[in-house]
Amino acid sequence: MPKSIKFKTNWDYSPAPESTSHIRLKKKYELFINGKFILPIENKYFETINPANEEVIAEVALASKKDIDKAVQSAKNAYEKVWSKISPQEKGKYIFRIARMIQERAREFAVVESLNGGKPIRESRDIDIPLAANHFFYYAGWADKLKYAFPNKSPKSIGVCGQIIPWNFPLLMAAWKIAPALACGNTVVLKPAETTPLTAMLLAEIIQESELPDGVVNIVNGGGETGAEIVKHKNVDKIAFTGSTEVGKIIQTIIADTNKKLTLELGGKAAQIVFDDAPIDQAVEGIINGIFFNQGHVCCAGSRLYVQESIYEIFIRKLIDRMETLIVGNPLDKNTDIGAINSKPQLDKINYYLKIGQTEGAEIFQTNCAIPKKGYWCKPTLFLHTSQSHRIIQEEIFGPVLAVQTFRTIDEAIEKANNTPYGLSAGIWTDKGSKIFHLAKKLRAGVIWANTFNKFDPSSPFGGYKESGFGREGGIHGLTSYLNL
C-alpha cells in the first residue's frame, strides 16, 4: 500500500461563520391557509430545533384533521372561483414574482435552511436556494405555453394538489412541487416535513407579499398523521409525494379506490461505477460529492461504489485521503463540508445501519475528524469488503455512509448496479465515450450522471425507475404530472 498523507497537522481553518443577524424569524408560526396565518383549531404546537445544537428555534402550529379540511376547502374555492379564471399569462406573472422575491431574500433563506436542517451554508447558499428560485422562474414561463408542450392535446389543470415533501431539501422540494402545480393551473396544499418547517413558512410570507390570490397555496405543518389527512381528503385531486419508499407504497394503497393522480419520488441506492480508465482524482471528487453532499441525506446519493479491481487499491487510498480532509461541524461555517444529521431519529437510523454493516462482516472506516459535543453528527464513513446481499448494499441509509465493492467486467458492474429494488440514479466514471453510452442505456435508473454527480436543474427531468417512484419533476416532462391530457 502506498504511503498515506498525514493530516494530523496544525493547519486548522479559522472559523468563517455566516452571520445570522439579518434573519427575521418569529417565535411562533401559524398555519398558512387562505392567504392568512391562522391559529390551529386544536391549538397544538410543536417545537422545531437546530440539529447542530439541539436548541429550539421556534414553535410551529400542528395541523389537525379540521385544519386540513379548511386548507383543502380554501384550495378548492381558490381553484374554482379565482385561479381558474385568471389568464395563463397572469398566472405566470405571479410565479415570476415569487421567484424574484426568493432571490431577493436568498441569503436569509439560506441561513434559515442551514439553521433548521443542519446542512452546510455553502450548500444552502449555492445550491438549494438558487435552484428553488430558478425552479419558480422556469415554470412561470410555462404557464401560458402549455399547448406548445403537448401538440394535438388540450392540456387541462387537475384541481387541488396535495403535496408532501421531505426534510432533506425543504425549500427546494417546496419549489419543485408548487411551481409546476401553479403553472399548470392547479392550487396547492403543501405539507413540509416535520423537522424542517421554517423556510416553507418564509415562503408563505413571500406568497402573501406576492399578492398571489388567497388560497391558491396553503401551507400546513405536522407529521405523518397530518400528511395522511391530506392524502385521504376527498377534495384533493392529485397527490405528489417525495419521501421514503415505505410511505410511498402506503400512499399508493390509500388512494387505490379513488381517481386521484399520483406522482412518487422515493428512495434510492445509487451505484457509482468507476472504471480503470477514469480520471482518478476527478472520480474521487465525484464519489465524495455523491455521498457526502448534504450529509448523504439525498435520495439520489451515490451510496454504493463499484471500483474496477485493477485500480481498487490506489482509488481507495485516494478516497480515504480525501475523506480525511472533510470538515464536519457548524453548518453555518463556510468551511464546513458536512453539517449536522437532520434529526435524532435519522441519526439513530444511520447508527443502526453502521452496526448492521459490521455485524454482516463488512469492514468499517471512519475519518479522524472532530465532531461537536452537542447536536447530531456522523463522521464520513466507508464500508469495505461488502457483498451484494448485505443490507447496507440493498437498503437506503440516507446518511454519509458509502459501501464499496469491486468488479472485473462491465457486465458484472451492470448486473450489480441494477441489483436493488431502487432505480433513481447512477454514476459512471470513464474516459471512454462509447462505454458511457453503453452503460447509460443499461443502467435502470432515471438519472444518469456521467463523469459528474448530484447535478440538478429546473429544465432537467428528475425521477426514478422501479421502487424509486414514478412521474418526473423538472423540465417539459415535469408538466405531465400536473395536467390532464
Place this chain on the structure above:
Amino acid sequence: MKRLEVLKTYKLFINGEFPRTESGRYLQLKNKSGKLIANISSASRKDFRNSVVAARNAFDNWSNRTPFNRGQIIYRIAEMLEGRKSQFVEEIMSLGISKHTALKEIDNAIDFTIYIAGWCDKYQQIISSVNPVSTSHFNFSFAEPMGVVGIISDNNSPFGFLRLMLSVIAGGNCAIVVANEKYPNVAISFSEVLQTSDLPKGVVNILTAKKNELPQHIATHLDVNAIVIATNNDKELSEIKRSSSVNVKRVISVSETELNILSPDLILSTQEIKTTWHPIGI
C-alpha cells in the same frame, strides 16, 4: 360421406411455445346455442409466473432491437394477420358475432397494427429532449421501456387485447396478456400469428384464464413493472392498484374511448424518462 372436421386444441402461448396449462384445468367455450366450441386452457398462477420469466428473459433482446427492426416485426404481424383473415372471421363468428362485425374487427386490427408499426421509430423524437441546463453540461432525456408489463383486457372487443399489447411492445416492453374470457380462441389463434412474425420468443405471452383469477397475481408479482388494464369494473381496478403498491408498480388504466382512437399515448405511457448528464469542457 361428409368429412369429419379436425378440431384445434387451444393451448397457452408462453415463451414462443404452446404449452397446456400446468394445472390441467380447462374452461368450456360455448356458442350462443350452448354447443361446445373448444376446451380452453385455464391458466394458473404458475403459468403466469412462467410467463414473467419468459418475458424478463426476452426483455434485453427486444428492448435492444433497433426501433426500425421492431417496426418491421410489427408490420410483419399485420401481414400474417391479413393472410389469415378468413380464419379470424370464422373464429369471431363462431362466438355468435355477425360476419359484418367480424370483418370490421379484423380489418381494424390489421390497420391498427400498421399504424403502431409506423410509430416504433418515431415516438422517441416526440418525447425526448435536450435540456438547456444552466451549468456546463450536456443534458438529454429520452424514453425507455418500463420492462415487463401485464395486460388485462376486459373490454368488449375480440381484438381489444391487441390494441393494448401492440402499443406496449412497440416501445420495447415485454408483455403478458390475460385474454378476455369471452374471446379466448381469438387470442390464442393470434399467438400463432405472433409465432410466425419473427417476434422473439417471450416478448408476448398470452394466457387464457378464468376471469379474476390472474389479476391479483399480476399485481403482486415483484418482477412485473407495470399493468395496463382496460376495464369498466372500478372495484377490480382499485384492487389492482392497491396490490400494485408492493413494488411501486405503474398502473395504466385505458378507457374504451382511448382504446379506440389512433394515438401513441399508450406507447408513451409505458415508457420511463431517463436523463443523462455529462460535463462539457476540454
